[in-house]
Amino acid sequence: MLSDKLEIKYEIRIVKDGKYGNENPKIIGGWDGMIGEILRKEVDMAIAPLTVTVERETVVDFSKPFLSFDIKPSIKNVAKEAGAIFSFLDPLSTEV
Structure with missing residues (x-):
């Protein structure tokens, strides 16, 4: 529905070589x-x-x-990084 409203054409497909991506000087673009x-x-x-x-x-x-x-193996590590729980707010401005 979103693509119809925005009049966007797209195709979802699997990567041709089935890899995520590593440097490879034998391939065009490296x-x-x-x-x-x-x-x-x-x-x-x-x-x-x-x-x-x-x-x-x-x-x-x-x-x-x-x-x-991030799921930490011990409570001690979680207590140190309590601010990490709210990391999902990082992309938002302070006003939001």
Whole structure:
């Protein structure tokens, strides 16, 4: 319904080589997987449980998860990072 209202055409598909994306100098653009498809402009975006690494972050932009909770193995660690519980509010301005 959203694509009809906004008059947007899209296609959802699985990455061609089935990989998430690693540096690969043998491939055009130097990356395989989803990251490579983005860099070669074969796709506009990738949606996946993709680990943000320093290498990937230097070549593509990642969105911040809108909601994530880290489950810590002990109460002691949770108490130290009590502010992390509200990390889902980070994308919002202080006025909101």
